[in-house]
Amino acid sequence: MKKILVTGANGQLGSELKVLSGNNKDFEWIFADRTKITLDNLDLLKVQLNDIDPDVIFNCGAYTAVDKAESEKEIAFAVNHLAVEIIAKYASEKKAKLIHVSTDYVFDGSSSIALNEEAETNPINVYGESKRAGEIACLKENPDSIIIRTSWVYSKFGNNFVKTMQRLMQERETINVVNDQIGSPTYAADLAQAMIDILENSEWIPGIYNYSNEGEISWYEFALSIQELGKYDCKVGGIPSSSYPTPAKRPEFSLLDKKKIKEIYNLNVPHYRESLKKMIE
Template identity: 80%
Template sequence: MKKILVTGATGQLGSELSVLAPAFPQYKWIFADRTKVTLDNLELLHSQLETINPDIIFNGGAYTAVDKAESEKELAFKINHLAVELIAKYSTEKKVKLIHISTDYVFDGASSIALNEEAETSPINVYGESKLAGEIACLKENPESIIIRTSWVYSTFGNNFVKTMQRLMQERDEINVVNDQIGSPTYAADLAQAMIDIIGSAKWIPGIYNYSNEGEISWYKFALSIKKLGGYNCKVVGIPSSSYPTPAKRPSYSLLNKEKIKTVYNLNIPGYKKSLKKMFCLKI
């Protein structure tokens, strides 16, 4: 029985994988939070990997506090770059299959067409820089690894845009949401299923892949979809990013082209409205 190690087990993706895991008893699942797999302590991390001795690693653990990363650059790079480098090196030495999760924030947002895996990377914040460094190190240390770039992740678990909107729309009469950042959300449960589909596939084609739900929208339009599904009376006002300054800049356009992952692994990617509705229907 192959053993799958899931890092970042208490995060959105890790939590969704834990929901799906019982349906796949052919694998032994090891869900590791930061105490079991310590990404900010490299010496300890290596010994932890040796102890767990996995056959497959889903590396979803990361430093994801985008704004905080601007003032915690060293920690962001330790977790998103150096720990990834170590995991990739370990996976090569032990012949472990590795799927590493990355982000649309490796792009600068200057594009006007959906970004494929060959698009030029040029991050505009520390978080994006650290994740790109992790990608480069991952492929250098383990050319047989798979990297999945994703965007705007949400889930019934953890903190995310959807849950924030649900709360604010019940608390306030009016909210402002930026309308000039374009992309597509990713329901973490869909991404989790895609990862399981990949390891269950008869083929393993290494490299970078994009994954998000289908649809091209702004955060404002996403908020309107949340309002409609929730039946909230709150007024949603679209505003430019310049009216909502944050420590870290965000890409203005980071829509991901998913043709590669759909073609190679024959994945059926749901539209964002369908997946959002699925989340709303869950009672957790």
């Protein structure tokens, strides 16, 4: 029986994979939190990988505190770059399959058309820089890896935009949300299923792929959808990013083109409203 190691087991994606693992009993699933797979202790990480000895690695673990990364560059790079390098090297040596999860923050946001996998990367914050360094190291150490770039991830697990909005919309009469950052949300349950579908496909075609739900929206429009589907009374206003300064800059436009993953792996990518409705229900 093939052994699948999932890093970042308590994160949004790891938690959704845990739910789906119940229907996929052909594999032995190992869900590793920070104690089982220590991404910020590189010497220990090598020992842990050898002890677990997986056939497949879903690397969902990451340093994702975008604003905090600006002042914690070293740890962000340790987890998002150096740990990825070790995991990719291990996978290459052991002939283990590796799916590594990356981000739309590898882009600078200056595009006005959906970004495909060949689009030029140019991160504008430390988090994006560390994730891009991880992508490069991953493919260098193990050209047989699959990297999936995703964006605006949410789930019924963990902290995310949807849950924050649901809470605020019940607590406040009005809220303001930035209306000049454009992209598409990703329901972690959909991405988790896509990863399993890729693994179970008869062909393994390495490289970088994009995955998010369909639709092109701003965070403000996303908030309006949450308000409508959740039937909240709260009034939602749109504001420019300049009215809501954060330590890390965000890409203004990071809509991902999903054509490659749909064609190669024949994946059905749901529209964001359909998935949001599922999560809210």
